[in-house]
Amino acid sequence: MNFFARFAQNRGALVGLIILTTIILMAITAPLFFPESPWRMLQRPFLTPFEVDGFPMGTDTMGRNVAAGLMHGAWVSLLIGLVSTTVALLIGLPLGAIAGYYGGLLDDALMRFTEFFQTIPSFALAIVLVAIMQPSVTSIVLAIALVSWPPVARLVRAEFMSLRNREYVEAARLVGQGNTTIILRQILPNAMSPIIVLASLMVATAILLESSLSFLGLGDPNVMSWGYMIGAARTVIRQAWWLSFFPGLAILLTVLALNLVGEGLDDALNPKLSRERS
Amino acid sequence: MKKTLTLAITIASLAATYAWAEEPRSGGVINTVIQPEPPGIIAGVHQNAPTQTVSGNIYESLLRYDTDLNPMPQLARDWTVSEDGLTYTFYLHEDATWHDGEPFTSADVVFSTDVYLREMNPRTRTILSHVKSIEAPDDHTVVFTLKNAFGPFILAFEAGTMPMMPKHIYENTDFRTNEANNHPIGTGPFKFESWDRGRVIKLVKNEDYYEEGLPYLDGINWHVIPDASSRAVAYENGTIDVLPANSVENFDIPRLSKLDNTCRTEQGQEYFSPFAMLWMNNREGPTADKRFRQAVMYALDREFVRDVLWNGLGKVPLSSFGSNASFQNDSLPPYEHDPERARELLDEMGYEGEEIRLLPIPYGETWVRWAEAVQQNLQEVGINVSTQSTDIGGWNQRLAEWDYDLAFTYLFQYGDPALGISRTYISSNIAKGSPWNNVEGYKNERVDELFDLAATAYPDKKREEYYHEAQEILHDEVPVGWLLELGFPTLYRCDVKNLVTTGIGLNDGFKNAWFDR
Numbered sequence: 001m002n003f004f005a006r007f008a009q010n011r012g013a014l015v016g017l018i019i020l021t022t023i024i025l026m027a028i029t030a031p032l033f034f035p036e037s038p039w040r041m042l043q044r045p046f047l048t049p050f051e052v053d054g055f056p057m058g059t060d061t062m063g064r065n066v067a068a069g070l071m072h073g074a075w076v077s078l079l080i081g082l083v084s085t086t087v088a089l090l091i092g093l094p095l096g097a098i099a100g101y102y103g104g105l106l107d108d109a110l111m112r113f114t115e116f117f118q119t120i121p122s123f124a125l126a127i128v129l130v131a132i133m134q135p136s137v138t139s140i141v142l143a144i145a146l147v148s149w150p151p152v153a154r155l156v157r158a159e160f161m162s163l164r165n166r167e168y169v170e171a172a173r174l175v176g177q178g179n180t181t182i183i184l185r186q187i188l189p190n191a192m193s194p195i196i197v198l199a200s201l202m203v204a205t206a207i208l209l210e211s212s213l214s215f216l217g218l219g220d221p222n223v224m225s226w227g228y229m230i231g232a233a234r235t236v237i238r239q240a241w242w243l244s245f246f247p248g249l250a251i252l253l254t255v256l257a258l259n260l261v262g263e264g265l266d267d268a269l270n271p272k273l274s275r276e277r278s
Numbered sequence: 279m280k281k282t283l284t285l286a287i288t289i290a291s292l293a294a295t296y297a298w299a300e301e302p303r304s305g306g307v308i309n310t311v312i313q314p315e316p317p318g319i320i321a322g323v324h325q326n327a328p329t330q331t332v333s334g335n336i337y338e339s340l341l342r343y344d345t346d347l348n349p350m351p352q353l354a355r356d357w358t359v360s361e362d363g364l365t366y367t368f369y370l371h372e373d374a375t376w377h378d379g380e381p382f383t384s385a386d387v388v389f390s391t392d393v394y395l396r397e398m399n400p401r402t403r404t405i406l407s408h409v410k411s412i413e414a415p416d417d418h419t420v421v422f423t424l425k426n427a428f429g430p431f432i433l434a435f436e437a438g439t440m441p442m443m444p445k446h447i448y449e450n451t452d453f454r455t456n457e458a459n460n461h462p463i464g465t466g467p468f469k470f471e472s473w474d475r476g477r478v479i480k481l482v483k484n485e486d487y488y489e490e491g492l493p494y495l496d497g498i499n500w501h502v503i504p505d506a507s508s509r510a511v512a513y514e515n516g517t518i519d520v521l522p523a524n525s526v527e528n529f530d531i532p533r534l535s536k537l538d539n540t541c542r543t544e545q546g547q548e549y550f551s552p553f554a555m556l557w558m559n560n561r562e563g564p565t566a567d568k569r570f571r572q573a574v575m576y577a578l579d580r581e582f583v584r585d586v587l588w589n590g591l592g593k594v595p596l597s598s599f600g601s602n603a604s605f606q607n608d609s610l611p612p613y614e615h616d617p618e619r620a621r622e623l624l625d626e627m628g629y630e631g632e633e634i635r636l637l638p639i640p641y642g643e644t645w646v647r648w649a650e651a652v653q654q655n656l657q658e659v660g661i662n663v664s665t666q667s668t669d670i671g672g673w674n675q676r677l678a679e680w681d682y683d684l685a686f687t688y689l690f691q692y693g694d695p696a697l698g699i700s701r702t703y704i705s706s707n708i709a710k711g712s713p714w715n716n717v718e719g720y721k722n723e724r725v726d727e728l729f730d731l732a733a734t735a736y737p738d739k740k741r742e743e744y745y746h747e748a749q750e751i752l753h754d755e756v757p758v759g760w761l762l763e764l765g766f767p768t769l770y771r772c773d774v775k776n777l778v779t780t781g782i783g784l785n786d787g788f789k790n791a792w793f794d795r
Binding site for chain 2: 037039040041045061062063131134135217218221222232235236238239
């Protein structure tokens with residue numbers, strides 16, 4: 001069975017993929033549907049959904065189009081999720097690989113360093129980092145990356161520890177390949193599947209983290225994100241439910257989709273495991 | 279005949295009941311909120327707004343002011359001002375006493391103004407710098423002699439600006455650490471009872487108050503409720519009777535106003551007249567160019583903000599002088615919302631999209647939304663604005679160090695340009711380290727001169743000439759952006775009568791308030 005067929009066997013994963021594709025399409029087509037800035041005040045405030053043509057989700061406290069905010073917000077959420085996960089991988093992968101491959105004192109030192117980060121509640125640390133660096137897309141991406149790399153390092157280390165004594169690694173060593181080559185060319189490709197699964201879940205966590213930060217008012221004040229929309233709607237939740245409902249639904253669906261896709265990837269990349277499970 | 283008589287009696291008794299209902303009645307403890315919790319409630323030691331709100335009911339000054347800022351008697355039952363505006367004579371109430379029973383005399387007035395407040399309150403010190411001598415010819419007369427005429431002097435005798443402090447307690451002590459600071463002693467209608475930190479400040483009726491029959495209430499409980507929506511809920515479920523100005527989010531006001539037995543007033547802010555402004559850094563960058571600042575004024579849609587964010591309350595200001603301030607020059611043309619004109623001005627000055635940093639004021643949701651609206655207005659005329667959010671500390675610090683391009687603030691006008699307006703524009707008030715002086719760094723010798731002349735001119739006709747000219751210059755040069763004269767409504771149960779009767783509202787309003795229950 002090929003990769004996609006295995007992935008598609010998991011119905012949930014397929015649904016997740018469809019939702020995720022829709023959201024990505026939303027993000028890409030936002031400027032086509034709503035060429036104007038989502039901050040633009042266009043209509044009376046507090047229009048209910050479908051009350052006026054062109055405002056299927058109504059308007060917010062300032063008369064801004066909620067639908068436009070939602071679509072432009074998709075872009076921000078996905079961007080922050082992907083970039084911060086990439087940055088977290090860039091920190092976690094090398095640390096975990098080095099620790100797992102070399103072992104010994106170096107391993108000890110790197111793992112104590114990792115534990116240092118793990119002992120601090122990640123959300124609290126993210127708040128502090130963003131507050132210190134001043135809220136902006138860059139500082140939020142960095143903060144999320146800095147609090148989410150330790151699990152990556154842990155996972156990669158474990159993979160490397162179990163793979164480094166395999167026969168093909170020994171063979172490579174006998175042929176005279178250097179450590180760097182072995183790490184990059186021999187072990188890493190074989191350790192990729194759990195990392196990919198973890199990364200897909202990390203994107204979901206990152207989106208949630210960004211939303212929570214924006215909800216608390218620590219988002220980038222210059223970009224419209226879902227978390228910001230909910231945070232701003234909080235004070236008027238009794239007058240205008242739709243202001244928090246739609247972005248809330250968007251976050252829920254995105255995170256759910258990413259989790260489903262992650263599970264599907266797990267099945268597709270570890271066919272033996274998933275067959276044993278079922 | 280008998281029937282008619284019965285009817286007549288019924289009508290008469292009904293009428294009597296009605297008349298009686300309109301007579302103030304004594305009794306009842308009123309519950310309200312104080313936001314945020316004040317650091318202390320000794321009038322002289324702290325000058326924070328919440329301190330003034332609580333202490334204004336414990337301490338008094340010589341006068342009070344009605345909602346048109348006309349002086350009314352308080353500790354002074356009468357007063358005279360000499361022809362040349364240099365001598366102010368106050369005749370004190372003879373049976374006023376301190377809460378500990380000691381009589382209140384002219385010696386207390388001299389001590390409070392000449393010693394205590396000169397040391398403790400920088401704003402009062404500035405006012406008193408116009409005073410040559412303060413003398414007490416007898417126990418119940420005080421004479422202030424001024425170095426020069428100073429029109430706004432009569433407005434200075436407000437409870438938060440010039441509170442009377444007991445000489446017998448504070449003389450020759452360290453005013454800040456005096457043990458009596460834990461238990462305020464004033465002359466006011468209410469006495470301090472207890473302060474359960476983080477929960478409630480309790481005041482009780484002063485039974486020996488010198489004004490016959492006052493106060494009507496048995497006490498005031500100021501509850502401390504840190505969260506805005508919890509304060510709204512506390513009002514809804516009847517825990518509190520009064521929501522003071524600025525104690526709930528603006529978005530909640532329309533909903534709360536519609537509740538049963540709820541009345542709303544916008545009065546009681548006249549003395550302070552809060553004025554929201556946009557600091558514009560006059561020193562460097564595009565904001566140093568007058569045309570850029572004018573463009574900002576044309577770009578802003580101030581009516582929209584008033585209607586949407588402030589529930590239609592407040593006034594769009596004409597220029598530097600608010601409508602409550604005396605000597606407003608209302609012949610100036612208003613800055614209308616005119617994006618075209620703004621773009622022209624920007625083209626003319628050759629603005630090329632340099633980044634402009636906007637600093638919002640972190641005072642809650644309304645202010646965040648407002649910053650978004652301003653950013654949007656400015657972007658629509660082509661100004662490249664980036665908002666930088668900070669906390670209160672960061673906002674204070676960055677303004678004090680002049681590290682901003684545009685920044686929100688709001689200032690009190692204190693009824694007279696010499697007390698609350700000139701401080702924003704005169705160059706002698708440029709000093710790093712404070713977010714409340716001439717933060718924008720505006721310098722104009724003629725404006726300095728005019729404000730100087732106007733402060734000490736006499737009579738008012740002359741002051742007006744100087745102030746009108748100053749306003750013309752300011753209106754053209756736009757040192758700061760004039761956003762909105764804020765309207766902060768007070769919400770209260772309709773059966774609380776006579777609550778807001780003065781220009782400082784709840785700060786001294788509970789004296790006359792009574793329950794019609």
